[in-house]
Structures are given as C-alpha cells and as structure tokens.
Amino acid sequence: MVLEKDILSLSEWLLVNSPVVLFLAILLTALGLLTGFLIAVLRKGPLEAFGIVARNVFEGLSDLTQLSPRRLGAMTWLAVQEAIRRKILIAFAVFVVILLFAGWFLDRSSEDPAQLYISFVLSTSNFLVLVLGIFISTFSLPNDIKNRTVYTIVTKPVRIWEILLGRMLGFTLVGTMLLAMMCGFSYVFVVRGLDHRHNLQQFEAEHDAEDTPSGDLSPTGDKQAAGENQIVTEPEKAKGLASPNTNDGSADGRRTTHDHFHRHSIQQNDDGSLQTDFAMAHQHSVIEENDKFRFGPPIGMLQARVPVAGTLRFKDDAGNDAVKGINVGSEWGYRSYVAGGTLAAAIFTFDNITEERFPRDKYPHGLPLEMTIRVFRTYKGIIDQRIQGSITLKNPDPNVPNEQARQRSTPFIFEPSEFYPKQEAIPWKLKLQRPDGTTDNGDLMKDLVHDGKIEVWIQCEDRQQYFGVARNDVYLRAADRPFWLNFIKSYVSIWCQMFIVICFGVMFSTVLSGPVAMLAAAASLVMGYMSTFVTELVFQQVEGGGPIEALIRVLTQLNLSIDLGFGWLDSVIKTIDWVLLLGMRGITAVLPNFENFATTHIIAPGFDIPTDYVLQHLFMAGAFFILVSVAGYFLFKSREIAA
Amino acid sequence: MSNSATEPRPLTEATPTMGEVIVETRNLSKVYRDFWGRPKVNALKALDLEVRRGEIFGLLGPNGSGKTTTIKLLLGLLFPTSGEALVFGEPATQVNKNERIGYLPEESYLYKFLNAEETLDFYGRLFKMSVKERRERIAHLIDMVGLGWAKRRQLKEYSKGMTRRIGLAQALINDPELIVLDEPTTGLDPIGTREMKDLIIDLREQGKTVLMCSHLLADVQDVCDRIAILHQGDLKELGRVDSLLRVSGITQIQAEGLNAQTQDEIRALIERSGAKLLKIDNPTTTLEDLFLSIVQDSEARPGRRARIEK
Ligand SMILES: Nc1ncnc2c1ncn2[C@@H]1O[C@H](COP(=O)(O)OP(=O)(O)OP(=O)(O)O)[C@@H](O)[C@H]1O
Ligand SMILES: [Mg+2]
Numbered sequence: 037m038v039l040e041k042d043i044l045s046l047s048e049w050l051l052v053n054s055p056v057v058l059f060l061a062i063l064l065t066a067l068g069l070l071t072g073f074l075i076a077v078l079r080k081g082p083l084e085a086f087g088i089v090a091r092n093v094f095e096g097l098s099d100l101t102q103l104s105p106r107r108l109g110a111m112t113w114l115a116v117q118e119a120i121r122r123k124i125l126i127a128f129a130v131f132v133v134i135l136l137f138a139g140w141f142l143d144r145s146s147e148d149p150a151q152l153y154i155s156f157v158l159s160t161s162n163f164l165v166l167v168l169g170i171f172i173s174t175f176s177l178p179n180d181i182k183n184r185t186v187y188t189i190v191t192k193p194v195r196i197w198e199i200l201l202g203r204m205l206g207f208t209l210v211g212t213m214l215l216a217m218m219c220g221f222s223y224v225f226v227v228r229g230l231d232h233r234h235n236l237q238q239f240e241a242e243h244d245a246e247d248t249p250s251g252d253l254s255p256t257g258d259k260q261a262a263g264e265n266q267i268v269t270e271p272e273k274a275k276g277l278a279s280p281n282t283n284d285g286s287a288d289g290r291r292t293t294h295d296h297f298h299r300h301s302i303q304q305n306d307d308g309s310l311q312t313d314f315a316m317a318h319q320h321s322v323i324e325e326n327d328k329f330r331f332g333p334p335i336g337m338l339q340a341r342v343p344v345a346g347t348l349r350f351k352d353d354a355g356n357d358a359v360k361g362i363n364v365g366s367e368w369g370y371r372s373y374v375a376g377g378t379l380a381a382a383i384f385t386f387d388n389i390t391e392e393r394f395p396r397d398k399y400p401h402g403l404p405l406e407m408t409i410r411v412f413r414t415y416k417g418i419i420d421q422r423i424q425g426s427i428t429l430k431n432p433d434p435n436v437p438n439e440q441a442r443q444r445s446t447p448f449i450f451e452p453s454e455f456y457p458k459q460e461a462i463p464w465k466l467k468l469q470r471p472d473g474t475t476d477n478g479d480l481m482k483d484l485v486h487d488g489k490i491e492v493w494i495q496c497e498d499r500q501q502y503f504g505v506a507r508n509d510v511y512l513r514a515a516d517r518p519f520w521l522n523f524i525k526s527y528v529s530i531w532c533q534m535f536i537v538i539c540f541g542v543m544f545s546t547v548l549s550g551p552v553a554m555l556a557a558a559a560s561l562v563m564g565y566m567s568t569f570v571t572e573l574v575f576q577q578v579e580g581g582g583p584i585e586a587l588i589r590v591l592t593q594l595n596l597s598i599d600l601g602f603g604w605l606d607s608v609i610k611t612i613d614w615v616l617l618l619g620m621r622g623i624t625a626v627l628p629n630f631e632n633f634a635t636t637h638i639i640a641p642g643f644d645i646p647t648d649y650v651l652q653h654l655f656m657a658g659a660f661f662i663l664v665s666v667a668g669y670f671l672f673k674s675r676e677i678a679a
Numbered sequence: 680m681s682n683s684a685t686e687p688r689p690l691t692e693a694t695p696t697m698g699e700v701i702v703e704t705r706n707l708s709k710v711y712r713d714f715w716g717r718p719k720v721n722a723l724k725a726l727d728l729e730v731r732r733g734e735i736f737g738l739l740g741p742n743g744s745g746k747t748t749t750i751k752l753l754l755g756l757l758f759p760t761s762g763e764a765l766v767f768g769e770p771a772t773q774v775n776k777n778e779r780i781g782y783l784p785e786e787s788y789l790y791k792f793l794n795a796e797e798t799l800d801f802y803g804r805l806f807k808m809s810v811k812e813r814r815e816r817i818a819h820l821i822d823m824v825g826l827g828w829a830k831r832r833q834l835k836e837y838s839k840g841m842t843r844r845i846g847l848a849q850a851l852i853n854d855p856e857l858i859v860l861d862e863p864t865t866g867l868d869p870i871g872t873r874e875m876k877d878l879i880i881d882l883r884e885q886g887k888t889v890l891m892c893s894h895l896l897a898d899v900q901d902v903c904d905r906i907a908i909l910h911q912g913d914l915k916e917l918g919r920v921d922s923l924l925r926v927s928g929i930t931q932i933q934a935e936g937l938n939a940q941t942q943d944e945i946r947a948l949i950e951r952s953g954a955k956l957l958k959i960d961n962p963t964t965t966l967e968d969l970f971l972s973i974v975q976d977s978e979a980r981p982g983r984r985a986r987i988e989k
Contacts, residue, residue: 078716099774110804114790121792184788188849191754192805193777678756679711 046648115206145297148317150337151640157222173541174553219527234292236329339642340522343511346386355379371504376496382505384492401461404513409452410504422451428493433486517644525645526635532657543668567629582613702730706762722748724912737903738892744909746892781855787846791835806853820848839866860891
C-alpha cells in the first residue's frame with residue numbers, strides 16, 4: 037500500500053492541528069484588524085479609525101445574530117437558479133462525453149485495470165468540478181454589481197452574510213447535484229467497464245501461442261520442503277491447506293478463454309465447487325452444469341480492505357538491530373531494503389491480536405496477513421522463477437532474555453507480489469520451531485501472541501536480491517467494506533475541495549471583477565496543490581531556486597546545479613527570491629493544501645478510505661468556510677457598492 | 680392603478696410640514712474618487728434636507744446634478760464623504776431600515792433569468808411575511824402594474840416599460856413606509872405615466888412618504904408637495920411647490936358665483952386703491968419657468984446657495 041503519510045485518527049489529527057489553526061486564526065484576525073485600521077486611518081484619519089474598526093467588528097457580529105434562514109434560503113435559491121439557468125449542466129454533459137471517449141483508450145491490459153479506471157474517473161470528476169466551481173462562484177457577484185441588480189438586493193433587509201453564504205451554499209448545492217450525478221455515472225462506468233465474463237477454453241486450443249503471462253499468480257512453488265509451514269495464498273484459500281497443490285494442469289487444469297487481456301485457470305475447492313485463480317487482481321466463480329461451465333462476474337476487483345498496520349523495525353545483515361534497512365539508491369526513500377540470504381529482516385509488530393478481533397470462524401484460513409513487497413534485483417536470476425521470501429512469526433515476549441529462545445514458527449515460504457497486495461494467511465494451527473531444532477505442532481494465538489502482540493519477520497531467501505518494505509506494505513486485513521461506500525467517500529473528499537474552491541471564489545468576487553476573481557481563485561487552487569512544493573523550495577529541499585532564479589534558468593536553459601554566474605548579483609537575486617518565496621509560503625499557509633484531500637492513492641489499490649480521513653477533510657472544509665466567509669464579509673462590507 | 684384621479688390635483692392641498700422627520704441629510708457631501716483615491720467628481724456639496732412623514736418630496740435637477748447620488752447615499756449604496764444621511768433617524772448604512780423602504784432604481788436592475796412572479800416571490804421572501812400574505816401581495820401587485828398577461832415570461836423578454844412596471848411592483852412588495860423613486864416615469868407610455876402619478880398620490884393618501892427624483896417637471900409639478908432643486912451638486916431651491924410657484928406681487932382672486940355687479944365693484948375697488956387689474960384668471964407661471972430661471976441664474980452666479988424656506 038503506497039501510503040507515505042499515515043492517516044491519523046480524527047482525535048489525534050485535531051490535537052495536532054487545532055493549535056496551528058488557532059494560532060493562524062489569531063494571526064489572521066490580528067492582521068485583518070490591522071489592515072482595516074490602516075485603511076480607516078487612510079480614509080478618515082487616525083482619530084476616527086479605531087471607532088470605525090470597532091463599529092465594523094461589532095456590526096459584523098450583530099449581523100451574524102440577525103441572520104435569517106428565510107432570507108438565506110431566498111439568496112440560496114437565487115444562486116441555484118442563476119447557476120442552473122446559466123446552463124451549468126453542460127459540464128455534466130462534458131463529463132459524460134469524456135468518460136465515453138476515455139473508455140476506449142484506457143489500458144485494460146494493465147496488471148490491475150481497476151486502479152486505472154478508478155483513478156481516471158476520480159481525477160476527471162475532481163478536475164471538472166473544481167473548474168466548474170471556480171466559474172460559477174467568481175462571476176456571479178461581480179455580474180450583479182456590474183448589472184446593478186445588487187442595488188435591489190442590498191436595499192432590502194438582507195445581511196451581507198446572507199448574500200455571501202447564500203451564494204456559497206447555492207453554488208455548492210448545484211455542485212453537489214452535479215457531483216452526485218458524476219459519482220453515480222462514474223460508479224456505473226467503473227463497474228461496467230471492468231465487468232467481463234469468460235468462457236471455457238476448448239481443449240485443443242489450450243496450448244495457444246498467445247498464452248497469458250501466467251507465471252504471475254502461480255501459487256507456492258517447489259521450494260516447499262517437508263516440515264515447513266504452508267501459508268494460504270488467496271488463490272488457494274478456498275482449497276485450504278489439506279488439499280494438494282493441483283494448479284498446474286492436472287485434473288481441473290482447464291482454463292478460460294483469453295478475454296480482456298487475461299485468462300484464468302479453473303480450480304476445485306474442497307467441497308468440490310469450482311472457481312478460477314487470480315489474474316489481474318480478480319477471480320470468477322464457476323458453476324458446472326451438465327458439463328457446461330458458467331463463469332460469474334469478476335470478484336475482488338473493487339475492494340475496500342481495512343488494513344491494520346503494525347510497527348516496523350529492521351535487523352541488519354549480521355542480525356543486529358537497525359533503525360532502517362538498506363537504501364538501494366532509489367531517489368525515493370520511502371522503502372527500506374533487506375538483503376537476501378542474510379540475517380537481515382524486516383520485523384512488523386502487530387498489536388491487539390485477539391480471538392475477538394480475529395475469530396476463527398470469520399477467518400478460517402488464519403491470520404489475514406496481506407503484503408506487497410518490492411524486489412530489488414542485483415542480478416537477473418532465473419527468468420521464470422520468482423524471488424522467494426520467508427515469513428516467520430515470533431512471540432515478542434520481552435521476558436525471554438535470549439532471542440533464540442523465543443517461541444517461533446517455522447518459516448513460511450512465499451513469493452512476493454510487487455504491485456498489488458497478496459494475501460498470505462497464516463494458519464491458526466502451525467508448526468513451531470524449537471531452539472533445539474526440532475519442530476512441534478502449535479497454535480498461533482496460544483503460542484505466539486503475547487499481550488496481544490505478535491512479530492512477523494520477513495526475510496528474503498535469495499542471495500544478493502533485496503526486499504523493499506515500508507510500514508504500510510504489510511498489514512492485517514481486518515475487514516472489508518463495500519466498495520460503493522468507499523467510492524462515495526472519495527467523492528465526499530472531492531466535494532470538500534469543491535466547497536472550499538467555491539467559498540474562495542465567492543470571497544474573491546466580493547472585491548474583484550469576474551475575470552480577476554477567477555484568476556485569483558485559480559491561482560489559489562494551483563498554489564494549494566503546490567503547497568508542499570513551495571515549502572520544499574523555501575527550505576531548499578528541492579533545487580531550482582525562487583521565481584526570479586527559476587525564470588532566468590528557464591530563459592537561459594541553465595542546468596539546475598550550475599551557479600547562475602552573475603557574480604555578486606547572484607546573492608541579490610537569491611535574497612529577493614527568498615523574500616518572494618517566504619511570501620508565497622505565507623500565502624500557502626493560509627490556502628488549503630489540496631494534496632491533503634487526495635484519496636485516489638487509497639481507493640485505487642483497493643483500500644478502505646478511513647472515515648476519520650474523510651472527516652478530517654470535512655473539518656478542513658469547515659475551517660476554510662469560516663475563514664473565507666469572515667474575510668468575504670468584511671471585504672464586501674467595506675465596499676461601496678454603487679461606486 | 681386606479682384611473683380615478685385623472686385631473687391634476689391642486690397643489691395647495693394640505694400637507695404636513697410638521698410631521699415626523701423620515702429622511703434627513705446633514706451637510707451631506709459626496710466626492711467620487713478614482714482608483715487611486717484622487718477626487719474625480721464633486722457630486723454633492725453639503726446638502727441639508729428634511730423629508731417628513733406623509734409628503735411627496737421631489738428632487739429636481741438637470742442631468743448629472745446629483746439626484747441619484749443623493750438617493751444612493753440615502754440607501755447606503757454609497758458612503759458619504761462627509762456629513763450624514765439619516766433614514767428613520769438611523770444612519771443610511773443600517774440594514775434594518777430597509778424593512779420599511781421600497782426603492783425603484785433609475786433603471787430596473789432585476790434578474791433577467793427570473794419571470795415576473797419569481798422575481799416578486801424572491802424579493803418578497805427577503806421580508807417578514809407569511810406565505811399567504813406574500814402570495815396575495817404578488818397577485819395584487821402584478822395586477823396593479825398590469826402585467827398579469829406576462830407574469831410567466833422571463834424578464835429578459837420584457838420591454839423597457841414592462842421592466843419598469845415590474846421594478847415598481849418589486850419596490851412595493853413589502854408595503855413600505857418610505858418609497859424612493861428614481862425617475863419613476865422614464866420608459867412609461869403616457870397612460871403609464873398617468874397611472875404612475877396617480878399611484879404616487881395614492882401612496883401619500885395611504886400615509887406613505889415618497890421621495891422621488893426626476894427632471895420631468897410636469898411630473899414633479901403634478902405630484903410633489905415639496906421640492907429641492909439641485910444643480911451641479913448644490914441645493915438651489917427648496918420649498919413647497921405651491922409657494923415656490925407663487926408669483927409674488929400678484930394677487931389672484933378666485934370666487935364662485937360672482938356676478939357682474941360684484942365684479943365691477945371689485946374692479947372699482949382695485950382701481951381706487953391705485954392698483955392695476957391685470958385679469959381675472961389663473962396665473963400661468965409654471966415649474967418649467969421657475970426651473971429654467973434657477974438653472975440660468977445658477978450658471979450666471981455659481982455658488983449661490985438656496986434660500987431655505989421654512
Ligand atoms: N460612480 C460614479 N463615479 C464617478 N462619478 C460619478 C458616479 N456616479 C455619478 N457620478 C457623477 O456624479 C455626478 C452626479 O451624478 P448623478 O448620477 O447623481 O446625477 P443625476 O442627477 O442623477 O443625473 P440624471 O438626471 O442624469 O440621472 C455626475 O457628474 C456624475 O458624472
Ligand atoms: Mg439619476
């Protein structure tokens with residue numbers, strides 16, 4: 037699971053962020069008051085200025101108490117009417133057309149087409165709805181002022197709050213409608229687009245040249261020595277441990293036709309029922325009826341697994357504790373690597389392993405361990421043989437002084453799946469390795485769990501090859517949520533972004549003309565998406581320098597690592613740039629960091645978006661709503677409408 | 680609009696000059712500034728006005744004299760450069776006063792994508808009234824401005840006069856105490872103009888206060904109790920229409936059932952006192968004459984302020 041940042045629970049998140057928000061709120065209030073004061077000084081002189089600011093603040097508050105749902109409703113209704121009659125639904129038509137066209141071009145032969153489909157619909161909806169939000173929100177108020185329709189509004193007992201909030205709510209309502217339509221349409225698009233059936237491959241065609249790259253999913257290989265534990269990988273899951281390995285073309289060695297860029301082989305379950313193996317991250321149910329095979333819809337393509345991550349530590353080659361594994365030189369330092377064929381190991385400690393949480397009847401195959409493991413090869417190896425690894429479970433009991441003496445299972449051999457998670461269920465009943473080298477039958481819960489904790493050691497078995505792991509790569513699949521719900525959560529996050537953009541648009545439109553307000557809103561959006569980048573620039577974590585330096589480099593096509601070469605001017609430029617960058621950093625601190633609203637990286641690989649994560653987005657949206665509407669109120673109030 | 684009052688009302692009809700002050704400006708000035716804050720137009724200079732309950736007050740003046748500016752200041756659409764604009768005794772920027780105000784702008788600035796009914800319903804919802812009351816008022820107002828036949832059409836299809844009418848209906852949706860009309864008769868046909876004037880007088884009869892501005896003198900003369908004449912932002916003349924138009928030095932005798940003998944006696948009496956009888960007739964001085972003379976006078980001697988008549 038590629039989740040670089042951990043998702044905090046809502047309470048933790050609030051704890052971390054509320055001081056920052058509070059500080060920012062105080063800072064912004066102070067700044068706002070100061071600006072107001074300075075403007076008042078300029079307009080009316082220092083004597084009256086204080087009174088003016090005080091009066092405005094007071095009026096702002098008292099206006100808030102006079103907010104009437106009836107008038108707010110009327111203003112909202114007006115905004116909705118305006119948006120609808122400006123033929124906003126065209127945006128939806130555009131969306132549908134894009135999807136229909138894109139359906140032809142999406143690469144359905146990819147390893148996991150669901151990822152592609154999901155990220156495509158989400159990013160398209162996101163982009164369209166944000167652009168739309170900017171358009172509807174920024175032109176409305178300036179148009180009203182230009183056409184002077186606003187005269188007939190502000191001469192009614194309407195509070196400025198109602199004018200602003202009515203617009204924000206009205207446009208959000210329209211946007212919500214649109215987004216809901218997009219959500220429904222996208223869902224159907226994804227489900228229908230991925231849906232497919234197979235037929236039984238006729239026997240004579242079985243040895244077709246255009247065979248699938250089947251190696252991918254063939255389960256446990258030949259290395260299984262007697263006495264070693266066997267894990268239950270997903271394709272075999274249904275067969276259970278007892279049944280022999282029958283997947284390479286024996287009794288049921290039938291295969292499906294090659295449709296949608298893949299085929300499956302058919303396997304028999306313990307109870308005699310049939311199903312296919314996993315290919316392209318899914319399988320099919322198979323029903324045999326008077327010698328005819330009927331295949332069900334794909335299963336397991338659209339998932340929302342709930343992962344429970346553990347903590348991660350490492351052992352180095354010599355078996356000593358290490359904070360990190362090896363860096364194999366990839367620029368992206370997210371994963372640490374453990375060397376194969378040595379004592380190096382990645383050790384995950386999972387908490388809270390209890391019978392209540394993982395009841396055996398619900399998890400008949402064992403502890404639902406799932407993982408994606410990156411493999412870094414230093415040599416090619418045998419081309420059709422996959423690199424193998426081992427999983428060993430250890431009892432983390434701290435009272436056992438000698439690590440060798442700890443209770444442990446015999447190693448499970450597995451083949452890592454690199455790009456999508458593969459289940460390696462650890463059976464409840466397993467073999468234990470005694471310190472004296474003998475093995476014994478044991479029970480996972482009884483023998484290996486101490487105080488709710490269990491350690492999972494992952495090692496690479498092949499010399500000179502490396503396993504790359506990160507904390508979130510290995511997890512327990514604690515539950516599965518419905519995919520549609522996950523999909524909706526994703527859209528709620530998009531909704532939050534849209535809401536924020538609309539609020540910003542309306543705020544800008546209180547003082548700027550339509551096109552300028554649109555530019556400002558678009559600029560904030562871009563800045564919001566580049567927040568992290570700007571921060572990195574300021575702290576010089578990325579090369580390239582500030583705006584002026586960057587411009588010079590762009591114009592002269594100068595390499596990033598070469599000095600500008602203007603002598604002493606260099607430092608002048610750098611200083612100015614630094615000030616500009618600080619300014620930008622200041623602005624981005626106030627703008628929403630839209631990167632924080634991303635959900636695609638969670639939902640596309642099939643993980644459940646934590647509800648707390650979505651709640652965080654809603655909280656952020658709420659905070660920005662308050663900030664922006666207060667700013668909008670005072671901006672609009674200070675504005676002489678008829679001037 | 681009722682067609683009852685087809686003949687001009689006598690201007691001498693009693694009007695309260697001592698009623699409660701509804702609109703007041705004190706030393707009200709407005710300087711329009713450009714983007715950089717530099718003064719551009721001195722649109723209104725130290726205006727002092729009082730409009731009392733129950734009167735029809737007219738702001739008169741040539742184009743660009745500051746009438747609309749005054750009205751916008753009174754509605755809080757503009758902020759005064761100096762001085763005060765008070766409505767119902769509160770600063771004009773107070774929103775609460777709007778509950779009791781109806782405003783017809785210079786041009787009807789309405790939402791073109793709404794139809795007449797939707798427009799009135801929308802504006803009606805901005806005021807405290809029950810749904811039933813709102814429905815009734817909408818029906819009544821649409822009927823009053825004579826747009827029943829077009830109430831379902833979007834305003835973008837309306838002609839200028841029709842827009843004006845719906846604008847008026849919009850201004851009256853809350854049954855306001857103070858009605859501010861910026862050039863109420865522009866864009867209306869003669870019948871519409873007549874109806875508008877009747878309506879204004881009706882409103883006064885209902886005890887409402889009307890503040891209107893216009894440069895159509897006939898309109899003002901027909902309906903206004905008091906007027907202020909503005910020129911280049913200066914108040915030039917303020918007072919009751921009847922007394923402003925009174926030609927001093929000329930006495931008019933009006934009587935009914937005066938027989939020839941008595942008439943002769945009166946003539947004799949006038950001759951005996953050394954005066955000269957001009958005619959026994961209505962004087963013909965009009966507001967138009969007055970207006971033109973003020974404008975000419977003002978242009979000849981700029982800066983002369985009004986002699987305020989109390
Ligand atoms: N928004 C503005 N910015 C700058 N100057 C303005 C503005 N509005 C009005 N003015 C100027 O103020 C002066 C008074 O304008 P105002 O609109 O009050 O005139 P008016 O008496 O209503 O004229 P009209 O009879 O043509 O409606 C004019 O010189 C005008 O050019
Ligand atoms: Mg005007």
